[in-house]
Amino acid sequence: MRPVGLRTFFSFAVGITFMLMLSACETVQTTQGGLVGIDRQQRMAVSSQELDQTAARQYAALITGQKQKNTVNQNPAQVARVRTIANRLIAQTPVFRPDAQRWQWEVNVLTSSEVNAWCMPGGKIAVYSGLIEKLQVTDDELAAVIGHEISHALREHARERASEQLVAGSVISIGSALLGVGGLGQQGAEYAYMGLVGLPNSRSHETEADRMGVELTARAAYDPRAAVTLWQKMAQAGGSERPAFLSTHPSSSDRISDLNVYAQRVMPLYLQAKSRR
Numbered sequence: 001m002r003p004v005g006l007r008t009f010f011s012f013a014v015g016i017t018f019m020l021m022l023s024a025c026e027t028v029q030t031t032q033g034g035l036v037g038i039d040r041q042q043r044m045a046v047s048s049q050e051l052d053q054t055a056a057r058q059y060a061a062l063i064t065g066q067k068q069k070n071t072v073n074q075n076p077a078q079v080a081r082v083r084t085i086a087n088r089l090i091a092q093t094p095v096f097r098p099d100a101q102r103w104q105w106e107v108n109v110l111t112s113s114e115v116n117a118w119c120m121p122g123g124k125i126a127v128y129s130g131l132i133e134k135l136q137v138t139d140d141e142l143a144a145v146i147g148h149e150i151s152h153a154l155r156e157h158a159r160e161r162a163s164e165q166l167v168a169g170s171v172i173s174i175g176s177a178l179l180g181v182g183g184l185g186q187q188g189a190e191y192a193y194m195g196l197v198g199l200p201n202s203r204s205h206e207t208e209a210d211r212m213g214v215e216l217t218a219r220a221a222y223d224p225r226a227a228v229t230l231w232q233k234m235a236q237a238g239g240s241e242r243p244a245f246l247s248t249h250p251s252s253s254d255r256i257s258d259l260n261v262y263a264q265r266v267m268p269l270y271l272q273a274k275s276r277r
Contacts, residue, residue: 140226151212
C-alpha cells in the first residue's frame with residue numbers, strides 16, 4: 001500500500017473537520033450571554049439528561065469510595081467555608097441559565113495533596129484540600145476556582161467534548177475505511193482533528209469558563225480580580241510539577257491578560273453586590 005502523501009493527508013484532515021461540523025445532531029445555546037457576552041452556539045450529539053445521569057452515578061460512586069478512605073469532609077471549617085462560597089455562587093447561576101436552580105447540587109471537600117477542583121455535569125462539585133492548603137487561597141480566590149468550574153457545567157462543556165469525540169471517532173473510522181489509509185492514516189487524521197478542532201475548542205471552553213466565572217464571582221460579592229492572583233499562584237505552585245488542576249486548565253500570559261480585562265468589566269457588579277451585603 002502506498003504511503004499517504006502530504007496533499008492527501010491535508011485534504012483528508014480538512015474533510016474530517018468539515019464533516020465533523022456538519023455531522024453534529026443538534027445546535028443549542030446552553031446559556032444566556034450575561035454581561036461577559038458568552039453567545040457561542042454549540043453542537044451536541046449526546047443527550048444532556050444521559051450525561052447528567054452518568055455524572056451523578058460516577059460522583060456517587062467516587063464519594064462512596066472516598067468515604068471508605070475517610071477522605072470526605074474531614075475538616076469542618078474547610079467544608080463550611082467551601083460550601084458557603086459555592087452556595088453564593090450557585091445562587092447567581094440563573095443569570096446564565098435559570099434551570100440551574102433546579103439542579104441537584106452537591107459540594108464536598110476531599111482530603112488530598114492535589115491542587116485540584118472540578119464540577120461534574122449537573123452540579124456535582126469537589127474541592128481538594130491541597131488547593132486550599134498549598135495555595136493558601138483567599139475566599140475571593142477560592143470563589144474564582146469554584147466559579148470557573150461551575151461555569152464549565154453551566155456551558156455543558158463536558159457534553160460538548162463528548163459529542164465531538166463521538167462524532168469525530170465515527171467520521172474518522174468511516175473515512176479511514178473508505179479511503180483505505182489504514183492505521184497510519186487514521187492516526188494522522190486523529191492528530192489533525194485534535195490540532196484543527198479538538199484543541200482550539202478546548203481553549204474556547206477555558207476562555208468561556210474564565211469569563212463566566214469572573215461574572216459569577218462578582219455577582220456573588222467576591223472580588224473578580226482574584227482570578228488573576230489565583231492563576232498566578234497556580235502557575236507557581238509545585239515548581240516544575242504542574243498541579244493537577246493545570247493539567248486540564250492551561251495557564252498563559254494571554255489568559256491572565258484576558259482575565260484582567262473581564263474582571264474590570266464586571267467590577268461594577270462586584271461593587272453593587274458588595275454594597276448590598
